[in-house]
Amino acid sequence: MQNVTIGDVAKAAGVSPATVSRVLNANQGVADELRQRVVAAVDQLGYQPNSQARSLRTRATSVLGLIISDITNPFFPEIARGVEDAAHAAGFSVVLANTDEDLAKEQRYLEVAAAERMAGVVLAPASSAETDIGVLRSRGIPVVTVDRRLLGHPVDSVTVDNLAAAREATLYLVGTGCRRIGFVGGPLATTTAADRLAGYREGLAEAGLPFDPDLVAHGDYRIDGGRTASKHLLQLSPDALFVSNNLMTIGAITALDDAGLRHPHDIALVGFDDQTWQTGLLPPLTLVTQPTYELGKRAATALLDRIRTPEAPPNDVVLPATLAVHEPRR
Amino acid sequence: MQNVTIGDVAKAAGVSPATVSRVLNANQGVADELRQRVVAAVDQLGYQPNSQARSLRTRATSVLGLIISDITNPFFPEIARGVEDAAHAAGFSVVLANTDEDLAKEQRYLEVAAAERMAGVVLAPASSAETDIGVLRSRGIPVVTVDRRLLGHPVDSVTVDNLAAAREATLYLVGTGCRRIGFVGGPLATTTAADRLAGYREGLAEAGLPFDPDLVAHGDYRIDGGRTASKHLLQLSPDALFVSNNLMTIGAITALDDAGLRHPHDIALVGFDDQTWQTGLLPPLTLVTQPTYELGKRAATALLDRIRTPEAPPNDVVLPATLAVHEPRR
């Protein structure tokens, strides 16, 4: 029972291995009687095809890579879930890897993907310019970037309209009367950070407000970075803080707390990314909300499409991010 | 450049494939000169061994499975991260799968793990009694359960002392003066739910309080389940609610809100699992805190150990869960 091979099944069914293979892969015609004998033998022996051997022969695996910065960042589990659901529905497995925004680590995982001959990779690149997908490229392994784009390469991507969303959020704050809006940005190596900053600037411009570089501080998309950046900005007594990702929003809340400020009474606060903790807790927060699960799901389906038709022109899917206003009285 | 094989490298280095293999696998002695020629050829050609071929030959893969209920439940990303960090440090990749506590889905993923000849599986079983790891067993694929145990089979496990933690939390509530403590439990098919319930009962007994079955309601470890169960219990006007997992704690908070009750003023609330949202938000909550990352990491190392020494006796690692008291004034 240890290791049933196709040969064992063939013997048990009184046919050749080729016939078993044909039955298993729904190939050609196989006489009904033989087919039934094979099927019977398969589940009598509990046979499961060795996918290594199959891949070796067919030069195709059914494994996708999912390379993100950190599954521990609450933004990513939904993405991962979307990717997996789509992948598994198509008979693919997904291998997860965390880069921690580290280019070297990212590169190592790209190499693993190449060595494993993965069918394709969904990637949230650590850097829009420095991430190098050459290892995959040269082996014909397709890549779809998710959440972030890769500049300079024609790669499929599934992202959100960060610029529009940030612009809208900024205009919303202006609309509630804010004039000195501090912006907590992300690592500029990512397109999300760049786009959100651009949206903030556009919003300001559109409202006729000046852009003050001092009111911008960059964090690392993590709690502490958001806290530090916010603390810094709070010294300049802004009347609002627009924080450009989920974890940094938590950091900002902490910074407000540290400074003895309360939102929405003392200062306006707009964050990014709806999360579980939003439910019924804290004073509700106005947030830019992304269709996270959808992002992952679309990325996976785009990748699967690409695997089927490698030559189609690259495609950028851009989903809307919407502002969810949750401000009580001020 | 498309598909460099070991033969190409051998040719380029002027040696045999076997020698290249020996260099790559740090086998035996290879003369320094040859070794250098091989190394040079490898990175000149950008060669990466085909892991399918290697696995086929060696009958060993470097892929671990991680089968959990839902990566979207904030409890699991930390586990996943712990597993991955340990796995990657040992040169293994990890394939993620979500069962949604569905036995059929779980079974399918176990079969995938078998078909892929994974080196081992870290599993949070959907049911302590009904989950059947026979597919893996019969193929000699080791399993370590994490967070939950599997009853009736000698399987390695890495869990937390749920009983002790629940008992402690219950005693804590009694200590603050509570007498009618409602318990929101999880799906009894899981050992965590059973153990936590047992701990609650022990705590009650130890405090000399009666166990009232009416004060127990079971949810499904998800937000809505927690909300419904809490709502139900609140009708019996308990003076405390002890909620046995993270998502249901959020549901409970919502239920309190719905009922116009405020913790800690109107009712005591103790939850499970520290989470990001705990930081600086809501009125702080007393929580049973688990070493989640550690749980994942230990599970992976236990699995890797088991892969190395399949015959060692099964081992149950039990980590402590601690009560983090965060109650302001009432």
Add this chain to the structure above:
DNA sequence: TTGAAAGCGCTAACAG
């Protein structure tokens, strides 16, 4: 419609 045979890329005996 079915079977025989070759070969995917690698490693492990076995010679030398």
Add this chain to the structure above:
DNA sequence: CTGTTAGCGCTTTCAA
């Protein structure tokens, strides 16, 4: 220390 050879389990021509 190195090369030759066989074969892991599968699919896919090619013949019959």
